[in-house]
Amino acid sequence: MKKISYAFLFIIIILKLIGCKEEILFKSSGYQPKLVIDGILTNKNEPCTIKISYSSPVDFPEFATVENCEVSIIENENNRMDLSEMEPGVYTSSPDDFIGIPGNTYSLYVKTPNGNEYKTDPQLMNDPVDIDSVYAEFTTLEDPDYAHGLPGYKFSISTEQSSVEENYFLWNMTETYQYHADYKLHGMYNKWGEFLEIGIDTSDIFSDVYWCWKTQNSGYVVTGTTDNLSTPQISKQPILFVGTDTRKLQKRYSLLVNQYSITEETYSFWKKIQDQSSNDNFLVANQPFKIIGNLKNINNPDEEVYGYFTVATVDQTRIFVDKPSAPFYYTICFVNYDLDNPISNYYVISEEGYPGTVYGGCLDCTSKSGTIEKPDFWIDK
Amino acid sequence: MKFKLTIFCFLFTLLTSSLLSQETEKKIYLEKQNTDWQTFFNQLEQKHGIRFFYNKDSMPDITIKISEDSLTIDEALQNAFSSSTIKVSKDKFGNYFLFSDFRLKTALDNYFMNRNQDLESEEYYASDEYLKTYQDYISEHVVIGSDKNGSNKKLVKFSGYVINESDGTTIPQARLKIKELNMNIISDISGFYQTQLKPGNYTVIANSLGMYEKTYKITLLSSGKLDIALKTKSFLMDEAVVSANRNHNVRSTTMGYEKISSKAIKELPVVLGEQDIVKVALLLPGVQTIGEISSGFNVRGSPADQNMFYINDLPVYNSSHLFGLYTTFNSDAISEFDFYKSNIPIEYGGQLSSIFDIKAKKGNTEHFSARGGIGPLSSRALIEGPLLNDTSSTYLISARTTYSDWILNQIENVDIKNSSASFYDALASFSLKLSQKDHIDLFFYGSNDKSDLAFGIKNDYNNIGGSLKWTHIINKKLISELSIVKTQYDYELENYEIAYLGYKNSFELNHNEAKLNFKYFLNDWHDVLIGVNAKLYNLNYGDLQPLNELSSIKTIEFESEKAVSASVFLSDKWEISNEFSLEGGVRATYYAYLGPKTVYSYDETSPRDVNNIIDSTSYSDNSIISDNINYDFRIAGKYAFTPNFSVKASYNMLHQYIFMLSNTVSVSPTSKWKLSDSHIEPMSGEQYSLGLYKNLWNDKVEASLEGYYKDIKNQVEYKDGADFLTNQFPETAIIQGDIEAYGIEFMIKKKTGKINGWVNYTYSKAEVQAFNPVTGEMNNQGLAYPANYDRPHAVNLALNYKATKRITLSANVVYSTGRPITYPTSLYYQNGIQIIGFSKRNEYRLPDYFRTDFSINIEGNLKKNKFAHSSWSIGFYNVTARKNPYSVVFQNVDGQIKGYEISILGTIIPSINYNLKFGNYED
Structure with missing residues (x-):
């Protein structure tokens, strides 16, 4: 969720003060690596992946894998299933012989190469609750950085009514969007100093890399519960805001929502994670604290292990939205208008209609880590 | 013969000089003592440079006995020598001449003076x-x-x-x-x-x-x-006044005490157009705050809910407007406040850390008067005068309101127009003299804050209350004071951030109190205070209700709470000798937590959790659920090495039965109060203080060095990540721990003169530990951690310079160590999302805090008789524009955790205030 400090904005405005919010670089101090467990076991017919790593210093994020672990999942405290290391630090089950079944319990066992043994308590797999629908609503968000607000799509989710009164959900979103390189090549000079105009004198060598698709995790954790509701049904829980401050809405955007039905205990872990990663409203900011997961060192219960072995039933929905008719606020490639001192041999015409040179990356959408392969699920408008 | 000649010379000089100069006479008041005349003279010579001329041989053997406070030297000498043949004379310089049987003429007869004036x-x-x-x-x-x-x-x-x-x-x-x-x-x-x-x-x-x-x-x-x-003097002359003040820096037994009067407020830097008298406390040693936007003060290592603000005996449970930028007390209507942080008078019980005893002004006895002020954010008005043409009864009514809503509406942005925030406060004070011996004070107070923040939180909170105080003089030595107090703090909260989760909730705290005190001035050595006090608390937590038809929130009913407390207290101030005095008191409090209520019992050995409920009991209305008796002991002693140098020590013990449940770093207006119950023990605090006090230069400068050690037991802390809003079992959300705080405070103060002000330095530590070894519940792995407001080094400087009679310049300089924060120390990934691993609680600190404020106060002309008097206050807050970090927040930006430092008022903030009153400057 894009959630800016409105209270902060508000105070600035009403008091006509210049308040200040400045990004700070994290200083790395007091860093001690801790074991991190990351994995979800679902009822879906897909491999269960458990990642084992060490936490990294704040100023140097990395995925420090722990290899050669013994990893297994124990069903109902007797049926043991070993996972194998497919990539360094990534342990995977074979879906052919192992899928989670609602009503059963699962615990994770890990033995690291240095001989430490870790185990979670048995985690119950709840009955599934299906997604009713995912909504995309075009709206303008108040944002202190944008005088007229930030336009974008607000995605929200409704679940079907559950048969159980207390349900706990974790939503994880994967976004895929089609975008283009910032510029189309207008022309370039050949080795004899002749200007070749694209479409007349030569063809566009960048035409293949103008359109790209990019798939990534939305980066946000959203949780919800029907615990306090009169009917056990979530209706229009906001899950993500995608604004025109990015390239995401340039052409077409697709959101894949995974709805995990989890236990209350698992929910309480993810809720804390959610609270702490959107803890930007300093007026009501809660006291931050260390969140410890459910994996425990069998011999040394005081050892803190980060992360959670989540057991959940899952439902999925995909939704598409198209480019809105609204102003965009992302910054695009720098164009050098000084034609006597070109920065490259790539000449473009800027939006304002002036010729200039740009670096090759501005013509190649893959430079923004997208791919030119259209995903299988992609449906054009 | 030679002796006589000297006198003659003196006589001559002083005659001439008395005609030439109009030097103000020094008034020196003496304190109770019993000494022989030689010691008495020596003392005065050393202390005040007063010289005595006498013939040693003719002096009788006389003891100077001063049994009443505040006798002048003249009076004392008159009394002492009236029975002897010695006649006392005095010249314009304050020199004394003692002669047997004849009085020296030290000045010409008035006849001569009058003639001079006629010319x-x-x-x-x-x-x-x-x-x-x-x-x-x-x-x-x-x-x-x-x-x-x-x-x-x-x-x-x-x-x-x-x-x-x-x-x-x-x-x-x-x-x-x-x-x-x-x-x-x-x-x-x-x-x-x-x-x-x-x-x-x-x-x-x-x-x-x-x-x-x-x-x-x-x-x-x-x-x-x-x-x-x-009539009050418009300007205090530079007279050295030594009075046997009750709270004299050196001579009283009081420690950790400060009195701020409304006079001082004219000399305060203006912040956002307001001079906030209560915020002066932040410039005193041992008083900290979390930052600009926090409604609490932290006194000597205690959380904000361990202070209590009283205005004319009326407790005010939320003393902040606009997120703490202002206090809810209109400084125009305040005459003074007494601030106790060390040995708290025995008549107060219930708050462990400090008492802000604010006294509202009483109305003008002579004539109607009005005053007001206009600032950038708010305006004030006050009227006062005699009631019913009776000079002994008066009224005073004041009100203050803001127009921040109007400012918001001027902003073009539609969304911001949707936000609103406003406040007002008002008080009325009636003072009625029924007879020579009976006096009634009637006081009403109310404040309101409303805000509707664009992101979906609507909040409205009120303080309202009244007090009635009847002072009856039984005889010259015995005064009784009966007070009846009723006050209410309530709020309403609406949250519409997410439509289907929209809810509203309200909270109401009712405090009813009756107090009867007897002040008994037993004799010259004993001042006795005896009293009883009864309180009734009613806390109503309201229901959590769906906000509208879009909301699918289930209504949660919260049970209300009720408790009574009854206290008996006794204290005695005992002046054993000139050097040594003692003050001691005991306060016994019976506290009962009452039904109706359903009380759950938990498995005692495991963490208190809804899943560990083993039984529940229903209590009927007014039945006692739990009760206890606690004794508070307070003792303070003073030993004066010289009249200007003393050492004091005190021990204080207090119990607190009501506390604030807050999980936020700063105090939010929606924090609820909660009573101690059968699960939650009353908090108790002990404080040991020791200090040295020295007055210099005829008491013009006061210096003190005070150390303290404070130990708070059963401190109520939120469990990490706990939520109180929807929790019907508040006892499961808290854990009781300890606070250990200690510090040393050094203060130098110059009270009078063209340049006055103070500077202080405090070294302090405050650590919290929340760990229950029986149930295994703990915060921060059971380790002690610095409190949120722990700022080890703090320096405050407050300076006023009276440039002319009409212009006063003031400056504040504030420095303190940055407050502790919990900081990210590591990163890891879950489900493709970056997650912060936090350090131990409050293991890191924000950068140091530094701020300088400056203001100038310009008075209108100082003519004696005029229709109205005006003044301008121009203030500059944070002159160096330092961006003092208030907080660090973490935000997930496209899956990457980013940290932001937030500073509030991180620039120069100028403001201007126009004040107008009918009548003269200081009427």
Whole structure:
């Protein structure tokens, strides 16, 4: 969720003060690596992946894998299933012989190469609750950085009514969007100093890399519960805001929502994670604290292990939205208008209609880590 | 012979100089003592440079006995030598001459002086200076009693009150001199004086510190009363006043005490157009805050809910407007506040850390008066005057409101227009004198804050209450005070951030209190205070309800809470000798937590959790769920090595039965209060203090060094990540722990003079530990951690410079160590999302805090008689524009955690305030 400090904005405005919010670089101090467990076991017919790593210093994020672990999942405290290391630090089950079944319990066992043994308590797999629908609503968000607000799509989710009164959900979103390189090549000079105009004198060598698709995790954790509701049904829980401050809405955007039905205990872990990663409203900011997961060192219960072995039933929905008719606020490639001192041999015409040179990356959408392969699920408008 | 010649020379010099200079006479008041005359003279010579001239051989063996406070030297000498043949004289320089059987003339007869004045021109007559003098000495002729009643009486009673004309307060220890008899009467603690005189004509000269002298010619026919109203001096002269003040820096037993009067407020830097008298406390040693936007003060290592603000005995449970930028007290209507952080008077119980005892002004006794102020954010108005044309009863009504809503509406952005915030506060004070011995104070107070923040939180909170105080003078030594207090703090909260989760909730705290105190001035050595106090608390947590039809929130009913407490207290102030005094008190409190309520019992050995409920009991209305008796002991002692240097020590113990549940770093307006119950023990606090106190340069400069150690037990802390909003079992969300705090505070203060102000340095530590070894519940892995407001080093400087009589410049400089924060120390990934691993609680610190404020106060002309007086206050907050970090927040930006440092008021903030009042500067 894009959630800016409105209270902060508000105070600035009403008091006509210049308040200040400045990004700070994290200083790395007091860093001690801790074991991190990351994995979800679902009822879906897909491999269960458990990642084992060490936490990294704040100023140097990395995925420090722990290899050669013994990893297994124990069903109902007797049926043991070993996972194998497919990539360094990534342990995977074979879906052919192992899928989670609602009503059963699962615990994770890990033995690291240095001989430490870790185990979670048995985690119950709840009955599934299906997604009713995912909504995309075009709206303008108040944002202190944008005088007229930030336009974008607000995605929200409704679940079907559950048969159980207390349900706990974790939503994880994967976004895929089609975008283009910032510029189309207008022309370039050949080795004899002749200007070749694209479409007349030569063809566009960048035409293949103008359109790209990019798939990534939305980066946000959203949780919800029907615990306090009169009917056990979530209706229009906001899950993500995608604004025109990015390239995401340039052409077409697709959101894949995974709805995990989890236990209350698992929910309480993810809720804390959610609270702490959107803890930007300093007026009501809660006291931050260390969140410890459910994996425990069998011999040394005081050892803190980060992360959670989540057991959940899952439902999925995909939704598409198209480019809105609204102003965009992302910054695009720098164009050098000084034609006597070109920065490259790539000449473009800027939006304002002036010729200039740009670096090759501005013509190649893959430079923004997208791919030119259209995903299988992609449906054009 | 040689001796006589010296005197003659002296005589000559002083004669000439007394004609040339109009030097103000030094008034020196003495404290109770019993010494021989030689020691007495030596003391005064050393302390005040007063010289005594006498012939040692002719001096009788006389003991100087001063049994009343605030006698002047003249009075003391008169009393001591009246029975002997020694005559005392004094010159304009304050030198004393003691001769056997004849009085030395130290000045020319008034006849000569008058002749001199007659020669002055008309012009001089018209000047302000002369006018003042002229008015002061005009005699009012009053006839008291009637011939019929007095004719056959030998002695008749002459009595009355001495009151401050500007605010109607009585003036204790005012001096009435009956010129003809050379007799002095001192008014008692309630401002009452009485004596017996023969019927006849007298001249009564009344004066008191900081007041204009007033002379009456009276014709006393029979017993009767004369109430004397004295005017406050516009400007205090540079007179050194040593009074036997109750809370004297060196001589009293009081420690960790400060009195801030409304006079001081004119010399305060203006912040956002307001001079906030209560916020001066933040410049005192041992008082910290989390930041600009936090409604709490943290005194000597205690959380904000361990302080209590009283305004005329009325407790105010939320003392902040606009997220703590202002306090809810309109400084115009405040005469002073007493701040206790060390040995808290025994009549207070219930808050462990400090007491802010705010006194509202009393109305003008003489005439109607009004004043007001206009600032950038708010305006104030105040009216006052005598009630029903009766000079002894007065009223004062003040109100303050903001127009921030109007400012919001001026902003074009539609979304911001949707936001709103406003506040107002008002008070009314009525002072009624029923008789010589009965006085009633009626006081009402209310404040309101409304805000509707664009992101979906609507909040409305109120304080409202009234107090009735009846002071009855039983006799000269015994005063009773009966107070009845009712106050309510409530709020309503609406949250519409997410439609289907929209809810509303309300909270209401009712505090009813009755208090009866007896002040018994047993004798010159003992002041006794006995009292009883009863409180009834009603806390209503409301229901959590769906906000509207879009919301699918389930209504949660919260049970209300009720408790009573009854206290009996006794204290005695014992002046053992001049050097040594003791003050001790005990307060016994019975506390009962009452039904109706359902009480759950938990498995004692595992963490208190809904899943560990083993039983529940229903209690009927007013049945006792749990009760206890606690004893608070307070003792303080002082030993004075010299009259200007003392050491003091105190021990304080207190219990607190009501606390605030807050999980936020700063105090949010929606924090709920909660009573101690069968699961939650009352908090208790002990404080040991030791200090050295020294006054320098005729008491112009006060220095003190105070150390303290504080131990708080059963401190209520939120469990990590706990939520109180939807929790019907609040006992599962908390854990009780300890706070250990200690520190040392150094303060130098210059109270008077062209340049006055103070500077202080504090070193302090405050650590919290929350760990229950039985259930295994803990915060921060059971380790002690610095409190959120722990700022080890703090320096405050407050300076005023009276450039001219009309212009005062003020500056504040504030430095402190940055407050502790919990900081990210590692990163990891879950489900493709970056997650922060936090350090131990409050393991890191924000950068140091530094701020300088500056302001200038310009008074309008200072003519004595005019229709209205105006003044301008121009202030600059944070002159160096330093961006002091208030907080660090973490935000997930496209899956990457980013940290932001937030600073509030991180720039120069100028403001201007226009104040206007009818009448003169200091009426």
